[in-house]
């Protein structure tokens with residue numbers, strides 16, 4: 413749960429309210445209190461609540477009446493209510509469910525079971541909240557019954573009288589689930605389902621088909637067309653709601669698993685990068701931390717420019733890897749304290765290409781290649797490896813060139829001490845338009861200035 417959820421506790425006993433708050437307290441919950449049904453109802457009208465826990469015996473308005481009143485009000489009738497009672501007589505439990513409570517719990521069990529029950533109900537309501545269901549049926553009566561039934565449960569619903577009209581609407585919206593009749597004029601449910609699943613953002617949207625034919629061949633054909641399930645008409649709305657909830661929760665779990673898998677891959681990838689860069693920097697104490705420092709500066713600048721988070725992460729990784737190809741440069745050249753011969757310099761100049769070759773077979777790192785390959789290109793076209801000029805050089809490679817130069821100038825090297833910041837800034841400013849991209853230099857200087 414990311415956003416805090418708001419819960420209302422309605423009980424006339426201050427001590428009981430205190431005990432419940434203590435039992436439930438955690439960072440994801442905002443807990444409000446009311447003394448009885450009347451006060452509770454006032455609060456619910458003023459604030460949005462995700463869940464209500466109410467006592468039964470209270471002066472003013474008792475818990476059953478409070479629950480019943482809520483169920484009669486539009487917008488409030490989908491808030492889950494837990495009835496908490498000191499009696500656990502069968503008749504009371506029955507009455508609780510009759511007035512529309514989501515759960516009934518005895519006060520003696522509250523400490524042990526309430527937190528898990530609250531979590532379960534909140535999870536369930538977040539599954540439904542803001543979920544958009546598209547319903548397609550050529551019968552206005554059925555369309556209306558299903559639409560009203562789903563709205564009553566808290567879903568958002570977009571009804572459509574035909575597959576064609578639905579396809580038009582799908583250009584502008586992305587429902588979380590689609591329910592469609594099979595037997596419709598113009599476009600039947602099977603072709604509608606197949607067409608929907610061919611559209612990229614909708615390829616995995618859960619799809620429920622409804623029909624009157626109960627033969628196995630037809631059902632098989634429907635499921636082969638990509639539908640998640642088939643329900644036989646006539647059905648009652650509760651059956652449909654349960655099917656919708658089940659599909660949404662399965663789909664949600666699938667998305668969650670997918671996200672976890674991506675996160676694990678990302679973590680493993682970052683760990684491999686860290687060891688690659690460490691292996692590189694372990695050979696040369698003077699460049700230790702260089703890649704990280706260059707990457708940090710580029711990352712901060714990207715963030716300051718408002719680049720989307722995901723892209724910032726890629727830029728950050730690519731900048732961290734910019735000198736990766738130096739792994740392929742011999743020690744006697746890489747670590748040579750004095751000036752390099754032309755031949756040695758030619759070998760050093762191969763490092764962007766070597767870096768790109770290392771990354772090429774790794775699918776998740778392929779997109780880092782442009783920055784790695786082009787970080788030694790010069791704005792005036794006199795750089796390497798390709799002699800690209802101006803805007804031909806990828807923007808973040810140009811930016812990395814600026815921070816790379818700045819960090820190299822200000823750090824100690826075997827043959828010289830690092831120079832003061834003011835001198836480095838002067839050199840970088842002088843290189844505007846020749847070695848370095850003027851726009852990137854300006855952005856870099858602005859960033860340094862704001863520090």
Ligand SMILES: [Fe+2]
Nearest residue numbers: 734735787788
């Ligand atoms: Fe480099």
